[in-house]
Amino acid sequence: MKSIEPTIKADEVAQPRAGEKILRVARDLFYRQGIRAIGVDEIVRRAGVTKPSLYRSFPSKDELAASYLRQYDLEFWDRFDEAVAAHPGDPRAQIAAFLTRIGKRTQKPDYRGCGMTNAAVEYPERGHPARVVSEANKQELRRRLRAMATAMGAGDADTLGDGLLLLIEGAYISGQLFGAGGPAKSVARNADLLIEASLKK
Amino acid sequence: MKSIEPTIKADEVAQPRAGEKILRVARDLFYRQGIRAIGVDEIVRRAGVTKPSLYRSFPSKDELAASYLRQYDLEFWDRFDEAVAAHPGDPRAQIAAFLTRIGKRTQKPDYRGCGMTNAAVEYPERGHPARVVSEANKQELRRRLRAMATAMGAGDADTLGDGLLLLIEGAYISGQLFGAGGPAKSVARNADLLIEASLKK
């Protein structure tokens, strides 16, 4: 019996492809538990697929981890650009908006920090696919923060940009170390104090 | 034939006990490559001992990791107290000395950050033996930094203490992420700016 809807085919209605399901599950498990802590068997089991499906979509577990981080990277910059767009031409307010959001996220019960940062800690070896993605993300973040510090008119803009990066990374880490009530909740306040001090020069 | 030196026995001359050799090697490998990345087989091989020796001295790999961190903790506070003792009664200078030293260490080629911080990232699960040691160390560090901020006469001492902790953790992480020339080299400068701003209140 012919379908009543003629040409609405696998593109739109169909259940997600195996590769997508795998990446979704991997993203969740890798972020919450760590990449090394999760085996491919658990990923395919929770995704409701089988192992060969994983290796048809990804050449290796390391590359799956890199794919997870590439997606993380996209979403990170979405959030970053959202804070920027909310305060056009006002980099200090952009930073404040971004850090206020981070500060709030770090107070959530199961906060696990930044997937990029965590991956770099898990894979210190240079050239590892996951680490490459992580390093590129951080380099770009540093570049943007320094550019924003310059736009603010800071005397030593590179130092201020780097100081903001230190505060951000510190928030990621202490957020997952201390949980709610930890030092990360004051990241926006401290960043603003640092900016204030750097502009007065 | 009796020995010429009568009672200089196993305590002083003898080669280190198996447990000590294991802990030495484990400390080195765990710090540089990560705890999860290193198997017990490699530890005993590099230590020149056998696996049963490891499990006679340590009940499990997790407990060996905890022992590594307990030793790390002792050495950490040695360094911290050294900076404190160098500037009696001057908490601001104590912080400056401690952070200058961290900033320098982060610029070394194979810097791998803080073993405590890294372990907490590797083991997010609450109650893990390694994580317990790490969390205790960080809690104490936070307590001391806040006390020092109070002693400096900061208006909002808890915020300043937490801000310093964020900068420190940020230095640990970005030190291993960026290598030499990274943002961590400015940690002491940024901390001083932050202190300056916090005292002016």
Added chain:
DNA sequence: GGGTATACGTACCGATCGGTAACATTGTCA
């Protein structure tokens, strides 16, 4: 309906994981 390409599952691989049982060897001290 038959051909074909894509997608998936079953079953398996060798290697390594953390951990242990049983016994031989050594040096120390009484």
Added chain:
DNA sequence: TGACAATGTTACCGATCGGTACGTATACCC
């Protein structure tokens, strides 16, 4: 000499690791 404590030796355990050879099902096109 004889007991004791520490270590080494060898061989092994079940579980899990990342990864793959190969057969099967499904959907589309002609």
